[in-house]
Amino acid sequence: MSTTSSRARQGRILLEMAMRNLVASRVRTLVVGGIVALGVVVVVLGSSLLDSIDVGMTRSIQDSLGGHVQLYNAASRDPLALYGGTMGESVLEPIDDFARLKAAALTVPGVKQVVPMGIDQAMVSMGNVFDVALERLRADVRRRLEQGAPAEDPDYEAHKAHLRRMATLLQQELRQAREIADETSGVYKDRKADFDALEQAVQGGFWDQFDRDPLASLEFLENRVAPLSLDGGFTFIRYVGTDPEAFQKAFPGAQVVEGASIPPGQRGVLLGKLYAEEWLKLRAARRLDKIKEARELHGRKIARDEELQRWVKENTGQTRDILLQLDPVRTREAVRRLQAALGSRETDPAKLVSALLDTDDRNFDERHRIFYAELAPLLQLYTVKVGDFITIKAPSRSGYVNSVNVPVYGFVEFRGLERSALAGMMSVMDVHSWRDLYGYLTPERAAEIGKLKERAGATTVAREDAEAALFGDGGPAPAPSAAPRAVDEPALLAGSSGRQSREDLFGRRYTQAETDAGVALNAAVILDDPRRIDEIMPKLVAAAAGAGMKVKAVTWLEAAGIVGQSMGLLRMVLYLAVLIIFAVALVIINNAMVMATLQRVKEIGTMRAIGAQRRFVLVLVVVEVVTTGLVFGGLGSILGILIVHAVGWTGGIAATNDTMYFLFSGPALIPRLGTASLVTSVVIVFLVSILSALYPAVLAMRVTPLEAMQSDD
């Protein structure tokens, strides 16, 4: 009893002394405490930023395309790379029957969803602007020939008027080229016929006679006039063929930003918003957007920036794309609007558009507004708009080039990856269209090809001995033998009615079983609890093996390929940065503690001389340090938390370039407090503070009271 009360008394004395010491040496306490608090603030901020970035990047990939686990055919030569690898698309062996894999995977406890995928690149044919306008007119002509020509056909008349205007613009454009051309050159003579054709296409007589033989008139325009317009071509599209309904459930990061989702069970495509911006948008509008972004986000000025000046110059010089879109009625309206908005009396549309796009730092915002408010409504800003059909083509697995038409339902953006050139370009297409493009070589098709070869009696001659085999003594003699034979065309053509009914195809609603049954390249697996990835992966492989399928299972990070690697690298850099901040903070705290304790050698010696035990003194130092750490560490934590929230309340840290956009998973980083990392960080700071004080204290104990009192410090 007496021992206990004596200890309590000692403890009370010890606490009183510690507090008295701390208060007595206010300056020292404040300096040491301030350093501890600062260290804690830095650590809290650093860890919450790192946490937010890590969670954001993980979510960006998991919610966009990665899921939690990816399965693909184990016989594949390449590893799966969802965002493409350094050598292009990975070559994967197909999963022949996705339905079977899905059924097997869903038997594994913890698996929530399995989504089929086929990622590939294809070409989207754009044609030149004339070809596109002529195609519209050809469709009108076809309709009129099939259904009869109505008395009034405003679309048909508008399309004709538009083409005539386009021909006029082209003629004006080429007139300059003709003026400087050498009339004796072969090129000029060769093209003179084309110029004459263009002259004809501008004349009223040609258009008055158009309806007499519309098909011949179209062919004249297509073959003689359109080739003079040297633009257009094709772009590449990267897409994932999938079950759109399941995809949207599994990947909340994929958001339809314009238009609507692909209706369940139907064919269609959602074009990547970034892809549309970069490749499908009217070039002048895209340049205006880029100038606006450069000015607002990066603080660049047209007056001082050569690139911005170049964009302005290109905009003022290249008004053709805009003018070609305007039919006569819209041209008049555009002139009226621009005259009013610019306060100009100019009547030439080309000069008005050029004046509008001639921007500087002073007028840019206003001109940008006028463009989008006045001119853009008269234009088609994107080559493809919601509701259009686009033709996508790709070399198929069976060797043939396949094409499909798909309706565009909308534009899709992947949250957090909006600016990533690798990940943000992705479009989403229905799995049926993907399967048509992929052209899986079915046994029936292989047999058909085999029969064709057999019928032709084709033999293979190796390149190395081709000359000897074909022209040597044993080779076939080039013996001329006259044998004219009639080609039985009707019989041969009887089997060529290969057109699929497009209307049927797009009106068709596929059942879930039809969507699942068939080939896929990989499958995204969504788990109930993503923390169980490592535990569930081998079970998925085993379940697939049980269903007779050899698959590889990889985590979302491995599957992310080049994006995953860059994410890993960024993560490492960030960890290293925070580690350095952490280490610096700890070194400062450590120094402060060591210095503070060593300063007290004299004081410790005095205490020892008047009878204080070593243990007592040591505990006293520890209590003082713990108290300082608790109070100031706590204050630092509160300050850190307040700063984190304050950054959040003010809109976060803005991303000023594409890498930061990817790191922040969006336009700004809103830091969030991660409880675990916050507690760990504060505990580490606290422990380091104690250890930093303890070591010099122990050293101080070893000094005899006499030596301690004799020393100056």
Add this chain to the structure above:
Amino acid sequence: MRILPLLLLALLLAPLPARALDQAATDRLIRNIDEMERSGGDYKALAYMEAKEKDKTDVVYELLAYRRSGDQKLMFLFLEPKSEAGKGYLRIEKNLWFYDPRVGRWERRTERERIGGTDTRRGDLDESRLSEEYAATWEADEKLGKFEVHRILLNARPEVDVAFPTVRLWVNKENGVVLKRQDLALSGRLMRTAYYPRWKKVRSESKKGDVWFAEEMRIYDEVEKANQTLILIKSVDTRPLEANLFTKAWLESKSR
């Protein structure tokens, strides 16, 4: 003194160095190739095409090739396999169009188009227009297997759009047909080597003479060494074709 006649005899009997074809003879040779292949009217051929590519399944087609000499029109219509039936190419003036009935759209293609994704070019199945498109130079006379041949170098004439700017031909001295052809890029790099081991001729009423055609063509890709294409002409018909055959509307109607 007896040695002199012997020396003279030896000189006469010694193999003479190959004598160069002069420019006029070279041009005549090339014009003759064009003339032999000219149909002088309409021409229709049933062809089999087979392309082998590295790590890929063979691509096989059966198609009809239509030609009309007068206005240099050309059309291919794919018949088999079923999935490819109805696709076609149409050449009108300098435009090469491709039609796919599955998507119902026409697309503009260039002279460098690989027909049906194979190593075949438009020119391989079209009428020969070598003298119009190229300037010829004699290079050498040599042997190709058991055949005596002229080796001729062709360079594309300015402002003519051809698939290959330089071509080398091995022409059979005996009957003037091309046995071997090398296609080179502008840089001089060898792109393709083609062999024409079997030639046939058919009677054409419109030409009032024979039309020659290579019954077998073997094309080896020199860039992707594993790739090769085989074209077999199964039959040729030289009777007049429908007047409106070389139009988009006609080709569309075939798959409607």
